[in-house]
Amino acid sequence: MISFEMPKPLVQTRTVVETVAVNMMRPISREMDENEHEIPWAYIQFMHTATKALGSSSMAPEDTEKEKKKDPEKEKRPPINYQRLMVMVEMLSWGDAGIYLCTPGGMLGAAAVSAAGTPDQKKRFLSRFKGKEPVFDAMSMTEPQAGSDTSAIRTTAVLDEKTNEWILNGEKIFVTAGNKALVDSKGFIVVWASLDLEAGRAGIRSFVIEADTPGCKVTKFEEKLGIRASDTVSIVMQDCRIPFENILGSPTIEKSTKGYKGAMETFDATRPIVAASALGVARAALEFVLEKLEAEGVTIRYNLPRQKMSNLEREIIDLETQLRQAWLLTIKALWMADNHQSNGMVASMSKVKAGKVATVITQKAVEIMGPLGYSQEFLLEKWFRDAKINDIFEGTGQINLLVVARNILGYRGSQLR
Ligand SMILES: Cc1cc2nc3c(=O)[nH]c(=O)nc-3n(C[C@H](O)[C@H](O)[C@H](O)COP(=O)(O)OP(=O)(O)OC[C@H]3O[C@@H](n4cnc5c(N)ncnc54)[C@H](O)[C@@H]3O)c2cc1C
Numbered sequence: 001m002i003s004f005e006m007p008k009p010l011v012q013t014r015t016v017v018e019t020v021a022v023n024m025m026r027p028i029s030r031e032m033d034e035n036e037h038e039i040p041w042a043y044i045q046f047m048h049t050a051t052k053a054l055g056s057s058s059m060a061p062e063d064t065e066k067e068k069k070k071d072p073e074k075e076k077r078p079p080i081n082y083q084r085l086m087v088m089v090e091m092l093s094w095g096d097a098g099i100y101l102c103t104p105g106g107m108l109g110a111a112a113v114s115a116a117g118t119p120d121q122k123k124r125f126l127s128r129f130k131g132k133e134p135v136f137d138a139m140s141m142t143e144p145q146a147g148s149d150t151s152a153i154r155t156t157a158v159l160d161e162k163t164n165e166w167i168l169n170g171e172k173i174f175v176t177a178g179n180k181a182l183v184d185s186k187g188f189i190v191v192w193a194s195l196d197l198e199a200g201r202a203g204i205r206s207f208v209i210e211a212d213t214p215g216c217k218v219t220k221f222e223e224k225l226g227i228r229a230s231d232t233v234s235i236v237m238q239d240c241r242i243p244f245e246n247i248l249g250s251p252t253i254e255k256s257t258k259g260y261k262g263a264m265e266t267f268d269a270t271r272p273i274v275a276a277s278a279l280g281v282a283r284a285a286l287e288f289v290l291e292k293l294e295a296e297g298v299t300i301r302y303n304l305p306r307q308k309m310s311n312l313e314r315e316i317i318d319l320e321t322q323l324r325q326a327w328l329l330t331i332k333a334l335w336m337a338d339n340h341q342s343n344g345m346v347a348s349m350s351k352v353k354a355g356k357v358a359t360v361i362t363q364k365a366v367e368i369m370g371p372l373g374y375s376q377e378f379l380l381e382k383w384f385r386d387a388k389i390n391d392i393f394e395g396t397g398q399i400n401l402l403v404v405a406r407n408i409l410g411y412r413g414s415q416l417r
Pocket residue numbers: 138139140141142145146147148149173174175176177224232389392393394395396397398399402417
């Protein structure tokens with residue numbers, strides 16, 4: 001029989017993280033929302049110390065092979081690093097999605113290094129998360145003229161053969177945690193740039209720019225609808241020189257888009273993680289509705305035939321079903337990642353589904369609660385604002401649907417866009 005129960009280590013992780021969500025995030029949720037650009041240092045310091053104490057440098061899953069070498073016993077257990085990350089992210093986002101995005105340690109940038117970097121690069125860039133001070137990372141693809149269509153990227157990387165350095169020029173916008181990575185800590189940012197603008201996607205590679213690199217500046221802070229605790233910035237690179245070794249993947253332009261695909265593999269891990277965050281916000285909203293209804297003496301009669309239920313009961317059950325569907329797709333995508341299976345399609349499916357479900361559930365929750373949902377007395381209106389981003393970043397819902405369709409139909413990007 002198939003069991004959908006979570007394994008014990010995941011349940012334990014969930015319990016530990018729940019204490020953080022309840023005691024450290026929820027109490028400052030409103031304050032952080034109202035004071036955009038303030039940094040939740042107490043949470044950051046706590047998470048930095050806690051993840052180190054747990055033997056992990058960051059939220060980025062450890063290299064499984066390395067882990068196995070450290071502890072042969074672990075070979076006997078099924079790999080669950082990505083699934084554990086999902087449980088953590090879901091619970092932290094249930095606490096507060098904006099504050100979760102301020103968690104120190106390897107996030108999107110580390111995922112890019114893990115996906116496309118050499119063992120030496122992984123060591124060089126990821127070891128900094130184990131230091132005394134909390135460190136952040138970021139990943140930036142988006143430019144004023146290039147969002148969904150990454151072939152429109154205009155940031156360039158030119159090799160100076162005399163000094164063996166890359167010279168980067170261009171502008172990136174909407175960089176999550178960009179300021180924390182470059183200014184507030186000794187972190188790094190992974191930047192997508194073109195080796196040859198004529199080569200289209202085949203010329204695109206990712207490069208690591210470390211904090212304090214001359215020529216790379218944060219130029220603007222966005223003011224946002226939701227996830228306001230998280231910094232979202234613009235970055236300008238002006239003759240920004242980085243070592244040759246900071247390119248992730250091959251420095252030569254192949255006729256194929258192999259190098260570009262390597263960079264795209266980052267999404268196989270990050271899209272389900274965004275889905276997990278969406279699930280946390282959606283669950284927070286749904287639980288809030290159920291608690292308020294129960295306080296009013298309204299309970300959901302799950303065992304009634306559908307035609308005998310009230311409309312409200314049917315709506316709630318439909319929302320719970322959608323949340324479960326999205327959860328199952330997300331855990332499947334990350335189970336596949338843990339087991340080194342190609343998960344690109346399921347990763348996109350989970351992101352489409354969870355992004356949509358979070359938007360629908362939070363909107364419906366506000367609708368059901370009426371003024372309680374609209375009032376700032378409760379966090380529901382905030383969750384409604386926080387949810388939408390999950391349908392936008394890491395590929396919009398439409399773009400992820402395209403990825404799924406291409407996979408099912410066997411089309412290339414150029415054949416279905
Ligand atoms: C708060 C926030 C944080 C972000 N963080 C980061 C980050 O850390 N790093 C980073 O690189 N980017 C980040 N982004 C940028 C985000 O990834 C982009 O906004 C997103 O990829 C969409 O790109 P775009 O804004 O240029 O919209 P566009 O690509 O112009 O799309 C506009 C609309 O058209 C739709 N659309 C576009 N092409 C198609 C198509 N072929 N078929 C159907 N529909 C289509 C889109 O789905 C969307 O609804 C962030 C954005 C926000 C708002």
